[in-house]
Amino acid sequence: MPVGAGVEGAPEIFTPNRFKGKRVLVTGAAQGIGLAVANRIAHENGSVFLVDRSELVHEVAEGLFDVSCGGIGSATADLETWEGAESMVAAATEAFDGFDVAINIVGGTIWAKPFEHYAPEEIEKEVTRSLFTTLWSVRAELPALIDNGGGTIVNVSSVATRGVNRVPYAASKGGVNALTSALALEAAEKNVRVVATAPGGTLAPERKVQRGPGPEGEQEKQWYQEIVDQTIDSSLFKRYGTLDEQAAPIVFMASPEASYITGSVLPVAGGDQG
Template sequence: MSRFTGRVAIVTGAAGGIGLAACARFASEEALVVAVDLPSADLDAAVRAATEHGSAALAVGADVTSSDEVAGYVAAARDAFGRVDVLFNNAGIEGTLASTVDYPEDMWDRVIAVNLRGVWLGIKHTAPAIIASGGGAIVNTASVAGLQGSRGLSAYVASKHAVSGLTKSAGLELAPLGVRVNAVCPAPIETRMMRSLEASMRPDDADEARKTIAERLPMQRYGEPEEVAALVAFLASDDASYINAALYPIDGGSTAGR
């Protein structure tokens, strides 16, 4: 399948597990990939994943909480490839594990800044470029935490619920202009983020935490980043041409009930 031939896809959080898989997936379908992550992050793997598929890739260091830096990654994409068709608005942080009452204020602000402001700024600066290119799609990474609560993760849950709402409003506004906006809502996926949460839950035995979480899932395993990337590519492609302002769980059925 080559649904993105000649199209330009920006991926934020491209040095992380899901972002890296998305870079590889877009490139495997002949997209030109713009891999964005913090200036301190190592984007070599993302660029390699794209070029191994014979596609061109550009690495851009940017903090998604900075309006100037978000405008900068859009400008870099246009300078390098002349257009923008897709944004995978995916950078995010888990914050810390603490009760709502005890949650550290600085961490609360950081989680909201990265997970919500970063996604909003991505839409704000990228949508005009996509419209100028004749239309396209934005896929935000929410979470099952954007659909239901989770003890100890109130900042993360609040930020992801906000991404769900933002996806709906932006989708309503931008669809008439030719930009579809949707969100993916993953359950636990095999990336650094889950390793961090497992270690916070059971500092003495993170592997046991992982086992317990996996056993509670209907499919009794975490998802793979490539499984999320496949859904993202579908939503970003013309195969999803009538899908807009929608939230797509990719959770092995975990939000269907117990």
């Protein structure tokens, strides 16, 4: 089995050929949930176009070349900007002559602290990272899907819309939920499904590209630990999920098996509804 940067072979459970003939765009694909999703779709014989801000995405894509019966492509893009989202769609369209599914995963809290301690510029950065990356991506992807005759958009939100010490992130993911439900109303007549999953805490290897500065000092470490404690306590299973446990429902929602689901946000957090 080919091995790239963090690509470890087939998931324990997957559905062969579920994405055969489908072209799938995956953002945030260099690591974490995005990598797990791209890996699963490749093993289900979809053509996968991987996008990330990190050059690492090309190494990950190379590790998937021999996995899928479809094609594999990759591009770097800064999805915090409209120009980055436009360039991503242009690259995917050039590589695969369009795409059928777009899975938008880029996002993630940068700081962990009570809201009164956030500086205004930090709030703006959190919203740019976890709302505008999806907003710009969807705006760029939608016309391409409409021109393609329809398709599916899967956004990755979070159950942290009800969580401590990350209000700007929570507000951003609330925006992703609203984007999903509102756009589903508009897009259904154009044969485009719009859905989302809302992950809870997820176990993952140490990030190769960090989202921001880690906790500094005892106070910041305590604030971060409060997030961990609340996340585990809110899960009925009292644990974090795995990457496979997050990738599986994302891939299901993206697949033809979910063809009668739109406008829904599926919590994937061990019973925590967010």
